[in-house]
Amino acid sequence: MPSPYVVETPGPTQNVLGKSGSTSVISVSGGKTYKDKGSLLLVTVNAQGIPGYPVTNLQVLASWFSRSADVIPREAVIPQGQTLDEYERQNKSQMSGSQSAAESQALAFLKKQGIDTSGYAIKMHVDNIGGPSAGMMYTLGAIDMLTPQNESGGKTIAGTGTMDSAGKVGAIGGIRLKMLGARRDGATWFLAPASNCDEVVGHIPSGLHVVKVSTIANAYSSLVAIGQGKGDTLPQCAVSQK
Template sequence: MHSTRRFHAKGAFQRLRRYFETRSLRYCAGLLAVLLGLVALAAPSPYCIETPGPTQDVLGKLTGRSGGEVIAVEGADTYTDEGELLLTTVNASGVPGYPVSNIVALIGWFDPDTVVMPNEAVVPIGQTAEEYAGESQQEMDQSQQEAVDAALAFLQDRGVDVSGVDVEMHVEGIGGPSAGMMYALGLIDKLTPESETGGRTIAGTGTIDAEGNVGAIGGVRLKMLGAKRDGATWFLAPEANAAEVAGNVPEGLRDVCVSTLSEAYDALTAIGQGRGGWPAAL
């Protein structure tokens, strides 16, 4: 059995040698270049690829196995809203734990809905997959806590009794701090009887701190594309991202830039109530 295998291998090698002996040097060099090119295209890329990611209605329930509420409240009455408040995300490939090949990066260069950039512009050099995941989760946890603090302070300032309110926020497969503003708006909506959305689908993004300041985020253009794809008609963005928002709003989507939770809430209720042309889009 072993001798037969050696015979077959020897015969195959001889046929391969005869094949190349009958070809020109230029042909062999060209074939080698093609093979090396294929190997290079299949190799891991030093670039990160970003595309519009999924959205999540913070007023609704998770679509995964848990099926729980995104914002779960105990110790207070909650109210439903027929509309949706969508947090928006960016899908990132090429970051630690999510490698991407050079061919995928090359294709991304020609896709207008894809952003390709060097890895070091997105994550620190040498960061491990575990470090990346841990940092993303830590940012999400902090964002959720600050959203709760900001929302409860906002309600308390308006005479709403929030003593004894316990809030938990759940999300699957999403990390980072950029959903803070939408979490805060979602919590306010659930704790007030008004239908702030007016039945509309409103998306947004922005960090938030405990004092209610809305901060800049990355990938706002891609997030607007994701919002439009998932049926949003309005988009709330940080004022700090206004220059990037201007000129990049997808057709059929209107936007408002805000710098505080109070401004975001005023914009949300104005949209929900359909007050004429306010708030004005960029």
């Protein structure tokens, strides 16, 4: 029988400095680009129980006892009566907005560093990924590609967070599962929104180091510090005291 729950599990990751299929995730025209020896991973969550992806009660029951799954009431994830077409349009709209914010904030950041970005155009492409949570990693990827420094220092660094028009990194959903996906795919460092810290503490996979960030400038300086082997000096998540 169909279930009134949504089951979320760690989804695939994508190196924003690489390719999605045969297409570069981030393409730049009008400016010189540089290669980074490491990887910057955006992270995702797979969901069953959303429109077009049904989940059974038996699958939900099994997921209750899995450490790599979250079971959430459907109405907390999907508005009642939302169709598959409406769900997909919403996700595409959020992803498009995320990419636009990433482009503008990457260029704004570079201008503040004294880089002439006139004539630059940045385009982003990933198949089958929706929502706004990749905004920060898109922005970092674009900045990385347009600066000669090898920011990652050859490391695999993952992260998540929305990006707004003021350059602030916002909270996202499913961060526990996204950290699991990041570690599964080789990440040793993870950039997390400061506003998600309460959900991070106590759920960090073994071998993953999590750094909290709140702005794109903060995220970039953290990326550089990690690449230089100074990641242990960066602020980590702690549970807020209320």
